[in-house]
Amino acid sequence: MDSATSPNRVILWAVPRSLSTAFVRCMERVPNTKIIFEPYSSADHFGPEGRLRAIDELPPEPEWTFQAVKDHLEEDHSDSDLVFVKDMAYAVDDKYEMIASGYQHTFIIRHPAKMFVSYYKSICDGNSNDEDVDEIFDKWLPSGLCYRELFDLYEHIIKSGSPEPIIIDADDLIEDPESIMSLYCRGVGVDFSDSILNWGVGTIDRWSISQVLWDVAPSYKWFDNSMKAGGFQKGVSKPLPSFSDLPNKIIDCIETSMPFYESLYGQRIQSPGTNK
Numbered sequence: 001m002d003s004a005t006s007p008n009r010v011i012l013w014a015v016p017r018s019l020s021t022a023f024v025r026c027m028e029r030v031p032n033t034k035i036i037f038e039p040y041s042s043a044d045h046f047g048p049e050g051r052l053r054a055i056d057e058l059p060p061e062p063e064w065t066f067q068a069v070k071d072h073l074e075e076d077h078s079d080s081d082l083v084f085v086k087d088m089a090y091a092v093d094d095k096y097e098m099i100a101s102g103y104q105h106t107f108i109i110r111h112p113a114k115m116f117v118s119y120y121k122s123i124c125d126g127n128s129n130d131e132d133v134d135e136i137f138d139k140w141l142p143s144g145l146c147y148r149e150l151f152d153l154y155e156h157i158i159k160s161g162s163p164e165p166i167i168i169d170a171d172d173l174i175e176d177p178e179s180i181m182s183l184y185c186r187g188v189g190v191d192f193s194d195s196i197l198n199w200g201v202g203t204i205d206r207w208s209i210s211q212v213l214w215d216v217a218p219s220y221k222w223f224d225n226s227m228k229a230g231g232f233q234k235g236v237s238k239p240l241p242s243f244s245d246l247p248n249k250i251i252d253c254i255e256t257s258m259p260f261y262e263s264l265y266g267q268r269i270q271s272p273g274t275n276k
Contacts, residue, residue, distance in 0.1 A: 007034075007080045009073075009103040010188045013089040013153060015146040017118035018110035019170045020086055022229065026181060027084045028207070029196040034080040035207040039069040040091035040098070042210035045140075052090075052140060061212055066098040072208075073100035082190060090142040090149035096156055104188055105157050109264050110170035112147060112257040113240050116250045134249065147257035151264060167268040170237075177232035179271035187269070198231035 012027075014020035028035050045052050047064035077083050085103065092099055123133050123140075142149055157165055166187045173180045177197055185192035243251055 006102065007077050007083050008189055009077075009083045009085075009100075010106060010190075011085040011087065011100075011103045012106050012108055013087060013150060013165075014108045015110060015115055015150055016088065017115045017122065018108050019173060020108050022232065023108060023168075023173070024084065024086045024207075025199040026196045026232065027082075027190075029193075029199055030082055030084075030185075030190055032081040034077055034083045036073065036083065036085045037207045037209040038087050038091075038213060039064070039072065039085065039208070039210075040066065040095075041088045042213050043069050044088075044091040046210055046212040052142060058212055058216070061210060064210055066095055070098045070100050074102065088146065089153040090144065090146050092153065093142060093144070093149040096153075104165075105162060106166040106168070106184070106188065107150065107154060107264065108168050108170060108173075109150070109261060109268070111240065112254045112261050113243075113246075114170075114238065115146075116253045116257075117241050117246065120247075120250055137249070141253075144260075145253050145257050147260040151260035154264060164267075167264055169265060169268045172268065172270065173232070174235055174237045176271045177234060180269065181232075183269045183271070197233075200230050 012020060012023060024035060024037065027033060042061070043064045043066045044050055046058065046061045047066070048060045048062055049065055050060060073083075073085060083103075085100075089107075120133070120137060123136050144152070154165060154167075166184060168180055168184060178194065181196060182192045185196075243254075246254075
């Protein structure tokens with residue numbers, strides 16, 4: 001890639017249900033931006049090398065190989081000023097050699113209690129037969145429950161000599177979207193404007209996205225809030241759920257994931273005046 005003509009390239013690595021799609025909706029408001037949505041996750045779930053195939057009856061998408069994803073991300077993209085990629089860290093676990101070069105790495109995290117409750121609810125909403133929920137929940141989650149993979153990727157990036165990734169927390173984003181997005185944009189070399197906080201209601205047909213992912217997502221309401229909200233308004237984050245109301249499966253996931261979350265949380269960017 002010719003650095004003189006290559007666009008700014010940024011990846012946002014996430015865990016599920018972390019406001020990451022809403023974050024992408026902000027970034028698509030940056031002028032002349034190309035959005036590439038969960039390409040590695042598509043390879044991991046729907047490609048011929050897929051390792052987490054929760055819906056077995058779906059035919060693999062032959063074009064979504066890990067090498068094809070890497071090649072696509074490393075293309076010229078000279079028609080854009082910014083290439084913004086959002087993906088799940090678990091999708092590149094044990095495949096770091098497939099991570100595209102030339103990108104600045106950033107992360108979005110969310111408290112595990114909020115993430116797993118939302119994740120479980122989304123699967124419940126997408127299934128008319130409740131007995132399938134636990135099976136799909138288990139099959140779609142990687143062995144490290146997403147948080148270990150996110151932390152391992154962060155460590156890998158640090159050890160590789162790349163610039164230290166920017167980390168944002170979903171609750172911070174909800175409580176002060178203008179400050180957090182302004183700090184993020186400054187960190188990745190993008191001009192911030194208040195307009196990116198208001199993306200309106202609409203489709204995402206201009207994104208590069210796997211057809212199977214696009215077809216499956218509405219059933220599980222993965223994108224519902226991002227499509228309907230229309231923008232970020234400064235508010236108050238939801239309180240943590242009561243553990244007494246949660247299934248043991250969810251409690252175990254939360255307890256296993258907390259050390260990885262807390263390690264990343266301590267490195268997050270913060271609005272001025274926020275207590276660590």
